[in-house]
Amino acid sequence: MATEILMPALSPTMEEGTLAKWLVKEGDTVASGDILAEIETDKATMEFEAVDEGIIGKLLVAEGSEGVTVNTPIAVLLAEGETAADISAAPKSEAAPQGSDAPATAAQAAPAHAAPAAITPAPLEPDWPEGTELKQQTVREALRDGMAEEMRRDDTVFLMGEEVAEYQGAYKISQGMLEEFGARRVIDTPITEHGFAGIGVGAAFGGLRPIVEFMTFNFAMQAIDQIINSAAKTLYMSGGQMGAPMVFRGPNGAAARVGAQHSQDYAAWYAQIPGLKVVMPYSASDYKGLMKTAIRDPNPVIFLENEILYGKTFDVPVLEDYTVPFGKARIWREGSDVTLVSFGIGMTYALEAAEKLAEEGISAEVIDLRTLRPIDYDTILASVMKTNRCVTVEEGFPVASIGNHLSATIMQRAFDYLDAPVINCTGKDVPMPYAANLEKHALVTTDEVVAAVKQVTYR
Amino acid sequence: MATRKTKAKSNTSPEELKAFYKDMLLIRRFEEKAGQLYGMGLIGGFCHLYIGQEAVVVGLEAAAKDGDKRITSYRDHGHMLACGMDPNGVMAELTGRIGGYSKGKGGSMHMFSKEKHFYGGHGIVGAQVPLGAGLAFADKYKGNDNVTFAYFGDGAANQGQIYETFNMAALWQLPVIFVIENNQYAMGTAQNRSTSTPDLYTRGAAFGITGEIVDGMDVLAVKAASETATAHCRAGKGPYILEVKTYRYRGHSMSDPAKYRTREEVQKMREERDPIEHVRTMLLQGKHATEEALKDIDKEIKAIVSASADFAKESPEPDLSELWTDIYATQDA
Numbered sequence: 001m002a003t004e005i006l007m008p009a010l011s012p013t014m015e016e017g018t019l020a021k022w023l024v025k026e027g028d029t030v031a032s033g034d035i036l037a038e039i040e041t042d043k044a045t046m047e048f049e050a051v052d053e054g055i056i057g058k059l060l061v062a063e064g065s066e067g068v069t070v071n072t073p074i075a076v077l078l079a080e081g082e083t084a085a086d087i088s089a090a091p092k093s094e095a096a097p098q099g100s101d102a103p104a105t106a107a108q109a110a111p112a113h114a115a116p117a118a119i120t121p122a123p124l125e126p127d128w129p130e131g132t133e134l135k136q137q138t139v140r141e142a143l144r145d146g147m148a149e150e151m152r153r154d155d156t157v158f159l160m161g162e163e164v165a166e167y168q169g170a171y172k173i174s175q176g177m178l179e180e181f182g183a184r185r186v187i188d189t190p191i192t193e194h195g196f197a198g199i200g201v202g203a204a205f206g207g208l209r210p211i212v213e214f215m216t217f218n219f220a221m222q223a224i225d226q227i228i229n230s231a232a233k234t235l236y237m238s239g240g241q242m243g244a245p246m247v248f249r250g251p252n253g254a255a256a257r258v259g260a261q262h263s264q265d266y267a268a269w270y271a272q273i274p275g276l277k278v279v280m281p282y283s284a285s286d287y288k289g290l291m292k293t294a295i296r297d298p299n300p301v302i303f304l305e306n307e308i309l310y311g312k313t314f315d316v317p318v319l320e321d322y323t324v325p326f327g328k329a330r331i332w333r334e335g336s337d338v339t340l341v342s343f344g345i346g347m348t349y350a351l352e353a354a355e356k357l358a359e360e361g362i363s364a365e366v367i368d369l370r371t372l373r374p375i376d377y378d379t380i381l382a383s384v385m386k387t388n389r390c391v392t393v394e395e396g397f398p399v400a401s402i403g404n405h406l407s408a409t410i411m412q413r414a415f416d417y418l419d420a421p422v423i424n425c426t427g428k429d430v431p432m433p434y435a436a437n438l439e440k441h442a443l444v445t446t447d448e449v450v451a452a453v454k455q456v457t458y459r
Numbered sequence: 460m461a462t463r464k465t466k467a468k469s470n471t472s473p474e475e476l477k478a479f480y481k482d483m484l485l486i487r488r489f490e491e492k493a494g495q496l497y498g499m500g501l502i503g504g505f506c507h508l509y510i511g512q513e514a515v516v517v518g519l520e521a522a523a524k525d526g527d528k529r530i531t532s533y534r535d536h537g538h539m540l541a542c543g544m545d546p547n548g549v550m551a552e553l554t555g556r557i558g559g560y561s562k563g564k565g566g567s568m569h570m571f572s573k574e575k576h577f578y579g580g581h582g583i584v585g586a587q588v589p590l591g592a593g594l595a596f597a598d599k600y601k602g603n604d605n606v607t608f609a610y611f612g613d614g615a616a617n618q619g620q621i622y623e624t625f626n627m628a629a630l631w632q633l634p635v636i637f638v639i640e641n642n643q644y645a646m647g648t649a650q651n652r653s654t655s656t657p658d659l660y661t662r663g664a665a666f667g668i669t670g671e672i673v674d675g676m677d678v679l680a681v682k683a684a685s686e687t688a689t690a691h692c693r694a695g696k697g698p699y700i701l702e703v704k705t706y707r708y709r710g711h712s713m714s715d716p717a718k719y720r721t722r723e724e725v726q727k728m729r730e731e732r733d734p735i736e737h738v739r740t741m742l743l744q745g746k747h748a749t750e751e752a753l754k755d756i757d758k759e760i761k762a763i764v765s766a767s768a769d770f771a772k773e774s775p776e777p778d779l780s781e782l783w784t785d786i787y788a789t790q791d792a
Contacts, residue, residue: 158600184600190630195589195623202593205578206528208600229583230590238571238579239561240785274786298788 002057002082004073010039010046012256013307017041018066019074028056036075037063042140042311043171054079127285127324128317137316139309142284143173146291147211149321151181154209157295160187160200161213161250170215171251171310197223197248201230201300204244209295214250217266217304231300232275247294249303252280253345253395254432254443256308263432265396267344270302271372271405277326278373280304280344284314286370289324297326306345327374331383335365338453339383341406342393343369346444349425350393353449362457372402380406381414388419389456393449398426420456425449471679473747479521479678480738480748481756483513486537487735488764489546490709493536493553496768497713502553506567509537511708514734515640516541518681519608519701522689526603530578530591531610533568534707538610542575546763550771558774562781585611585618588637592624592698595635606692610638614645616659622666625698629666632697636688637663639702640675646711647719660702668698675705676732706732 007017018040024030030050037048057078061068068074137145151157158181163170165178165188178186189196193214200212214220220227227248235243253265270278277299281287287305294301316322332347333354342350347368354364365383369375384390390410392403403424410422425444432442453459490508497506509516512534520541523529531538539549544560552559552570560570570580578594581587591609598605615621616639628635639659643650650657660670669691673684681703688699706728710717717725742748 190623190626192623192626194620195627198586198589198620198624199593199596199627202530202578202590202595203597203600204593205590206594206597208597225583225586226589230581230586234571234579235788236785237561237565237569238785239559239564240788241561241571241573242578243788245788277787298790 002079003052003054003077005036005050005075005077007061007068007070007072007074008039008048009070010041010048011043012258013311014041014043014070015311016067016069019061019063019068020045022059022063024056026056026059030054030056030077044167050077052077055082057082127289127330128319128322133318134315135318136313137284137288138311138313139284139287139305140171140173140311142288142314142316143291143305143310144175144177146288147174147295148177148180150292150295151177151185154295155185156207157209157211158185158187159211159213160189160196162189162191162215164188164213169213171307173213173310193219193222194226197226198230200246200248201226201244204231204246204300205234205242210246211295212246212248214248216262216307217250217252218262218264220248220250220266227270227300227302228273228276232273235299236275243298244300245298247291247301247303249291249294250305251307251310252304253306254308254427254439257434257436257439258432259434260431265304265344265394265427267304267372267394268396268400268402268405270304271375271402272400273373275300276373277301277371278304279326279371281370282309282342282344282347282368284312285316285322286324286330286368288316289322290326290370292321292323293326296323304344309345324370326371327376328370329376329379330368330370331365331379332368333364333366335363335387337363337387337457338365338389338391339380339387340364340366340391340393340449340453341369341380341403342366343372343402344395346393346395349444349446349449352446353393353453356446356450357453360459362453362459364453369402375406377409377413381410384410384414385417388417389453390418390422391425391449391452391456392422393425393444395427395443398424398429401426420458423452423456425452471682473742473745475521476738476742476745476747477756479514479517480735480742480753481760482517482520482541483678483735483738484756484760485546485763486510486513486517486540488760489540489550489767490536492764492768493550494709494713496550496554496771501772502567503555504566505533506553506713507534507711508709508713509534509707511728511734512640512642512675512705513537514678514681514737515638515675515703515705516610518675518678519636519638519685519703521678521682522685523606523608524689526576526605527607527689528576528578528591528594528598528605529608529610530587530594531580532584532587532612532615533580533582534612535568535570535580539570539572539575539577542572542577544570544572544575544577546767547770550767551774554771554774555776556771556774557777557781558770562785563777564781564785585615585620587611588615588618588621589624591637592628592633592635595628595633595692595698596631599631599633604634604693606634606636606689608636608638610640612645613639613641613643613650613654613659614648616641616662617645617654622662625663625666625668628698629663629668632695634692634695635698636685636692637668637698637700639700640705641702642705642707644707644711644719647715647717649719658702660700663698663700668700670700670702672702672704675703676734676737678734678738
């Protein structure tokens with residue numbers, strides 16, 4: 001019986017991919033394990049294997065097709081004795097086969113908590129001059145452009161980390177950088193976070209501007225002594241003589257279905273440390289502009305990225321040297337009834353909630369902090385003084401969260417303006433579970449944000 | 460790759476021997492004074508003295524050139540004096556005064572000098588080793604022939620990050636000399652109780668790093684080893700390991716009762732192997748200096764140390780506003 005071969009999900013966050021190359025043609029007989037095609041995911045080019053044996057009846061998607069959504073039929077496999085005429089009778093497969101090297105990800109739809117693909121910002125105070133040409137760019141591309149631009153203007157800037165060079169980045173962030181800058185400046189490290197973070201800090205002491213990539217900030221736990229004790233504290237301990245001008249960067253927080261050891265949000269951890277600067281951008285333009293600022297900053301900067309955001313598309317200004325200053329929040333949406341404060345991927349929930357609330361006649365102001373050290377308290381306070389209510393949104397754990405800190409600050413500095421206690425919407429106080437339904441509930445949800453707003457507005 | 464024991468003696472001169480004597484004596488007297496000031500309550504916190512180990516840094520510095528870098532642990536006073544940092548600034552840092560190298564904000568374990576290429580002064584056992592390799596990385600990146608001396612103890616030699624660093628230093632051929640100052644005790648734990656194999660100089664073998672064991676009580680042997688190691692690094696041949704066998708006479712820190720070894724053991728080392736006495740004997744027996752001339756050196760050193768103690772007592776405490784400075788750089792530090 002003819003079966004459809006579906007576009008596989010070959011990474012935890014893949015929603016669509018490029019069918020780069022067919023390695024079979026119509027009429028070919030294939031056996032289980034034969035390579036059918038090369039598929040480019042959001043992270044890498046993967047070989048896609050046949051699960052069942054049969055004859056390739058029809059290729060439904062031409063090679064070179066981009067944006068092929070996961071679970072789209074890409075070919076039809078005929079059983080022995082069938083002909084192309086049987087194709088129309090092909091039943092829907094229940095799931096796509098697995099890729100040869102793919103993690104065991106169920107080939108189902110995109111993660112439930114992923115944001116819509118494109119967001120059109122409407123900043124009240126735009127980060128770029130009116131009339132600036134804009135282009136649509138993914139966070140991934142914007143981040144790479146930010147690093148590459150800085151590497152072009154300063155030879156002391158270099159990138160080191162696991163798989164950053166020849167592999168083109170575990171998440172394809174550094175794609176093309178080895179080719180442009182060479183192995184001297186784009187350096188593959190062994191899998192030794194503690195050691196290479198220390199070497200990076202030493203190189204910064206020695207006058208270079210390292211960008212140290214962690215494949216995820218979960219792995220930076222191995223290196224946290226060097227980040228905090230060596231990078232963050234040396235300027236103070238040396239009486240201002242020397243410090244570590246460098247960037248530690250990589251994805252942070254939950255991706256999708258990768259379990260407890262790969263899903264933690266470290267925003268609050270690093271934000272606690274004097275001597276560090278901490279950046280956690282949401283939009284592509286901020287990824288680019290803040291990365292450029294981070295590289296130029298003469299201090300150690302923790303740059304917390306998000307794997308789910310990597311593939312999201314935003315407007316990015318076409319400017320020769322676009323930077324975004326630290327410590328300046330961005331108001332994404334003006335409102336009068338409640339202030340929603342968030343950062344990083346938390347912004348997807350905040351913006352979704354604001355949209356839903358608007359339909360119910362509740363006007364939410366949405367603030368993206370962008371940097372967590374320094375924090376733009378003024379923008380938050382000014383907004384709370386206007387709306388008299390505040391809900392914070394983040395994916396991290398609830399105890400000693402960024403939201404807790406903001407609540408305390410608002411209580412101390414704007415107590416008389418508050419009409420309701422501040423509510424912190426956070427991830428749950430549990431290690432991240434694997435099961436799809438549990439994971440969804442372990443993270444903060446848009447519904448929880450909506451409910452919190454209704455609570456503080458007494459609706 | 461080779462591991463070997465060296466007996467090579469460097470060529471030396473009466474002038475150099477005298478300089479070694481003077482440099483080692485400065486460290487000895489400085490540390491004795493620091494011990495006194497600690498006892499008087501003028502120095503607080505942890506204070507790790509270098510007495511007994513003087514030949515290590517003095518011998519290694521003998522092969523250093525301008526631009527070479529050094530980094531070490533918290534037992535750092537000797538390293539700073541040996542690379543030419545000002546005793547006043549070091550002592551004033553010990554007393555937590557504004558005249559100290561870190562304006563009183565670092566203390567005994569955390570001092571730095573950009574001018575003298577001294578990169579600390581680090582309190583987490585072993586953490587300075589990848590940092591040292593990073594300094595060497597920067598020099599290689601810039602394309603000069605500077606080397607970095609990354610000092611650590613026999614205790615730190617069991618930290619995992621050392622081996623991560625050995626691997627990358629060898630892989631990337633970094634010009635770094637890993638100096639293992641084996642004073643035989645990791646705080647209170649004798650090496651045979653903490654270390655599965657005694658020969659630390661062979662610890663780089665798995666990474667293809669040449670290692671050499673050196674008598675750290677003999678400044679000329681240390682100098683010879685330093686010459687070999689620096690030449691190796693400057694020639695672009697990658698890292699080098701020197702295990703320098705030494706001994707600390709004092710406790711791990713000032714608060715160490717040192718119950719883990721006998722008085723006799725310490726006394727025997729002092730009497731038979733003291734690195735300063737060794738040079739003194741060479742100078743006198745070789746008739747390169749008279750008792751009188753050495754006494755003059757002693758006096759000169761005493762005066763320097765005494766002046767540093769005075770400076771450290773007189774220098775004011777940092778202004779309270781210093782609490783809030785040097786947290787962030789506003790431009791390149």
